[in-house]
Amino acid sequence: MRAEGSETSVPSSDDAILIARAVATAIRPETGLETTQVSLLGAVIEALLDVRVDLDSLDPLQAEELAQTLAGYSDELRQRVVHLMVLGELVLRPIPPTVARRVAAYADELEINDQFVRIARRYAQGGFGLAWLDLHQSGFAEHWEMARMDQLKTTVKLEHQLAAGVEDRALADVWAAFEHHAPGTLGRGIWDMYRGRGFGLPGSIGGASPYLAQHDFVHVLADYGTNLNGELEVFSLIARADPDPKGFAWIATLIGLFETGYVADAGFFSGDLEERRLESPEMHSRIADALSRGRVLCDRVQTDLLELDYHALADRPIGDVRAELGFEPKSPSATAAGSPGAFDLAGMSKTQQAYSASLDT
Amino acid sequence: MRFAQRISVRCSDPDALLELLAEWDAGQSRSEIMGYIGTRLLADRDDPGAYMILAEFAEVDGDITAADEAAGNNQREETERWATKLRELVEGEPEWIHYDELYRTGITGNLRTR
Numbered sequence: 001m002r003a004e005g006s007e008t009s010v011p012s013s014d015d016a017i018l019i020a021r022a023v024a025t026a027i028r029p030e031t032g033l034e035t036t037q038v039s040l041l042g043a044v045i046e047a048l049l050d051v052r053v054d055l056d057s058l059d060p061l062q063a064e065e066l067a068q069t070l071a072g073y074s075d076e077l078r079q080r081v082v083h084l085m086v087l088g089e090l091v092l093r094p095i096p097p098t099v100a101r102r103v104a105a106y107a108d109e110l111e112i113n114d115q116f117v118r119i120a121r122r123y124a125q126g127g128f129g130l131a132w133l134d135l136h137q138s139g140f141a142e143h144w145e146m147a148r149m150d151q152l153k154t155t156v157k158l159e160h161q162l163a164a165g166v167e168d169r170a171l172a173d174v175w176a177a178f179e180h181h182a183p184g185t186l187g188r189g190i191w192d193m194y195r196g197r198g199f200g201l202p203g204s205i206g207g208a209s210p211y212l213a214q215h216d217f218v219h220v221l222a223d224y225g226t227n228l229n230g231e232l233e234v235f236s237l238i239a240r241a242d243p244d245p246k247g248f249a250w251i252a253t254l255i256g257l258f259e260t261g262y263v264a265d266a267g268f269f270s271g272d273l274e275e276r277r278l279e280s281p282e283m284h285s286r287i288a289d290a291l292s293r294g295r296v297l298c299d300r301v302q303t304d305l306l307e308l309d310y311h312a313l314a315d316r317p318i319g320d321v322r323a324e325l326g327f328e329p330k331s332p333s334a335t336a337a338g339s340p341g342a343f344d345l346a347g348m349s350k351t352q353q354a355y356s357a358s359l360d361t
Numbered sequence: 362m363r364f365a366q367r368i369s370v371r372c373s374d375p376d377a378l379l380e381l382l383a384e385w386d387a388g389q390s391r392s393e394i395m396g397y398i399g400t401r402l403l404a405d406r407d408d409p410g411a412y413m414i415l416a417e418f419a420e421v422d423g424d425i426t427a428a429d430e431a432a433g434n435n436q437r438e439e440t441e442r443w444a445t446k447l448r449e450l451v452e453g454e455p456e457w458i459h460y461d462e463l464y465r466t467g468i469t470g471n472l473r474t475r
Contacts, residue, residue, distance in 0.1 A: 127398030
């Protein structure tokens with residue numbers, strides 16, 4: 001155990017094991033850990049805490065013991081440990097109230113007052129509408145009020161982070177000009193992505209809001225596809241790269257939209273439960289790697305990736321921008337798990353693939 | 362067991378009614394978790410001007426019933442303030458009826474259940 005006051009956010013390997021034991025204890029339903037919990041959390045813990053564990057075979061660790069273990073660590077680490085627990089319960093359908101209460105008890109013992117713990121409890125209660133209001137308000141709206149806006153290149157004020165795009169000719173012209181950047185630059189990359197998939201440019205009718213379009217630059221830089229699995233990867237990276245733990249709202253929202261159905265519609269994406277996305281160990285590896293890459297970016301950039309001015313970097317080669325910002329390459333495990341690149345056909349949805357094919361004929 | 366509170370009212374300004382409920386929900390979403398989990402506002406198609414507010418409650422800690430959570434909610438000052446505003450919007454005295462939930466289709470209606 002580290003001495004009190006050291007305030008570090010990097011646990012020792014011994015303490016990482018204790019964290020894993022506490023996470024497994026906190027999120028365990030009465031019927032035992034579910035396969036997805038074991039595989040996803042195992043991959044995430046290995047990627048973020050650098051220890052390989054089988055969550056299902058660990059000895060329990062109670063909240064008081066975890067609090068003692070983490071006494072000398074930073075508030076941020078303790079909050080992120082709580083988020084591991086919340087991640088472990090958010091993949092359950094439904095969330096047993098006993099699990100939600102147990103996670104809340106761990107958070108209390110760690111003296112972490114976290115809105116995502118509350119949101120999971122609302123899910124467990126069946127209060128999905130109230131949970132969405134809570135998630136929107138706590139995870140996005142408050143964050144939005146503090147965010148800077150000049151990087152978006154628009155004078156049209158958005159009501160909130162998740163608001164739909166509105167027509168803005170000047171903004172559309174800025175985005176259309178990306179076509180004229182040299183091949184291999186960030187600007188041309190984003191243009192190619194939009195053109196190749198038929199995405200409406202921000203500022204044009206039907207286009208994304210300039211705020212949400214920021215995440216498309218991250219698709220190009222992180223080399224993630226634009227189908228729903230790619231969105232899970234890119235928003236996992238963005239979430240963990242945010243120095244504010246509220247970035248976890250992206251993960252909570254996307255899991256709710258695309259895995260559990262806890263979120264029906266988030267404005268920018270509608271729920272899609274057609275496929276099970278978090279059942280495969282491959283997706284667990286991909287998400288874990290995205291979180292790991294996000295953690296590196298968090299340390300290097302120290303700014304929410306959605307607040308960066310990518311327009312100022314648009315004429316630079318993509319490789320240079322990656323190096324400057326500190327994007328790590330995908331891990332061998334994520335690549336082996338089939339994580340497609342931003343321009344790979346496999347990284348597109350069926351609709352995007354069909355649109356792309358129509359351009360070739 | 363969940364619990365529901367039905368409030369039947371007559372009102373000539375449903376937008377104000379809706380706004381009152383949305384304002385309540387916004388406040389509840391930011392507060393610590395309690396028994397209240399949401400509301401529906403329903404308009405009577407056969408009786409214009411008649412509305413039903415259905416407020417739902419669930420257990421929080423497992424040892425206090427949803428009905429007791431609702432009873433506790435009724436004692437809160439903000440609930441009383443809300444009820445005062447409601448009375449200002451509606452004609453006559455609202456009718457309050459309390460129900461224990463015996464059945465609900467599926468888990469939530471929207472969740473993945475397979």
